[in-house]
Amino acid sequence: MAYKTILTVLSNETQTAQLDAAIAAARKEDAHLEVFCLGVDHAQAGYYYAGASAYVFQEAIDKALDAAEQLEKFVRGKLEAEEIRWSTESAVAQVGGLTTLIGMRARFADLVVLGQPYAESAPAEAEAVTEAALFEGSAPVLIVPEGGLPQNFGNKILVAWSQTEEAMTSVRRALPLLKRAESVEITVVDPSPNGPERSDPGGALSQMLSRHGVNVEIAVLARTLPQTSDILSQRATEIGADLIVMGAYGHSRFREAILGGTTRSMLSKSNLPVLMAR
Structure with missing residues (x-):
């Protein structure tokens, strides 16, 4: 068995060490890299009083959509310079809906590459993403430290x-x-x-x-x-x-x-x- 499909999940442009590690792993394994760009809507409907304006919800969704599109554009610009097989996809979800969204994609990956969920620079949803890949996706997860992969990774x-x-x-x-x-x-x-x-x-x-x-x-x-x-x-x-x-x-x-x-x-x-x- 080899890792032929490698997935990484990004939610902001600061996760460069994670993306670089996923690219390096795909190159090493001669694998296809899937980059899932996530726009997270942190507005939870249950926190608003009855009759709150629909504009509040729509504005949150619009911001998440814009963030996902900008992130995917950033990722495409980086991957176009790489000599590996790759694809990107973006989506928006509320924090409570991440489990199914990430789990379904991780289920069909041989390896998921993610950053440390408890690092100071980690996004708020990193823990939920990691657990979704492990539990709902039943996928092996490579957790990459903030410094990235060692030069002789896997020796x-x-x-x-x-x-x-x-x-x-x-x-x-x-x-x-x-x-x-x-x-x-x-x-x-x-x-x-x-x-x-x-x-x-x-x-x-x-x-x-x-x-x-x-x-x-x-x-x-x-x-x-x-x-x-x-x-x-x-x-x-x-x-x-x-x-x-x-x-x-x-x-x-x-x-x-x-x-x-x-x-x-x-x-x-x-x-x-x-x-x-x-």
């Missing part, structure tokens, strides 16, 4: 292994990258001695990947820091990894939003690209 990959369904799904979706990597490390943090792999954490996964020709090693780490995300980030730095592959949202989105979790922490802090799936 050294850290796989965060936790014996969960989400972790296994992420590995399967990352296979095209894992097979081309120079080296892959399966990193297991504080595995349970009573878990399904018991005394051989990561062993079965290592065997599976080796049969695909992946150059793989296993590292079992103690819990030396309070958060798993911090341990993974520290390990990635130590081994010179340029990509982290991990499962997304082992807990509910609501629980992670309120209490925090590995997914949310990685999406907030990581200075490396992270490929997530569930």
Whole structure:
């Protein structure tokens, strides 16, 4: 399997690192790049008193339409100079309607490239877009840090292994990258001695990947820091990894939003690209 359709979703012209990363990924994979330009109507009808003028709603829609058209024009100007296959589309939606709109497009993409949803420069709807691609689109999502993709992206990959369904799904979706990597490390943090792999954490996964020709090693780490995300980030730095592959949202989105979790922490802090799936 290869990534032959790559989707990225933009809602303003400041998301240049994300767009550049999507272009680079399409070039690397010899894939078709789809750029979805989003105009977001932030006016929620439920917030207006009964009898409010229809002009209020129409003005919000007009602004969103104009923003989407301007963004698509900007994207076309950038892509016309690129030697890749590409297409653009624009649409307008209210924040509450993003889920279906993004999910339907992500469903037919092999890979979705997005920016960090919790970065300071991220647009307000970034979190909703990311979750729609992961949950409604069931697509693997490559989260790109503000600095963009590393120069040797995909050479050294850290796989965060936790014996969960989400972790296994992420590995399967990352296979095209894992097979081309120079080296892959399966990193297991504080595995349970009573878990399904018991005394051989990561062993079965290592065997599976080796049969695909992946150059793989296993590292079992103690819990030396309070958060798993911090341990993974520290390990990635130590081994010179340029990509982290991990499962997304082992807990509910609501629980992670309120209490925090590995997914949310990685999406907030990581200075490396992270490929997530569930």
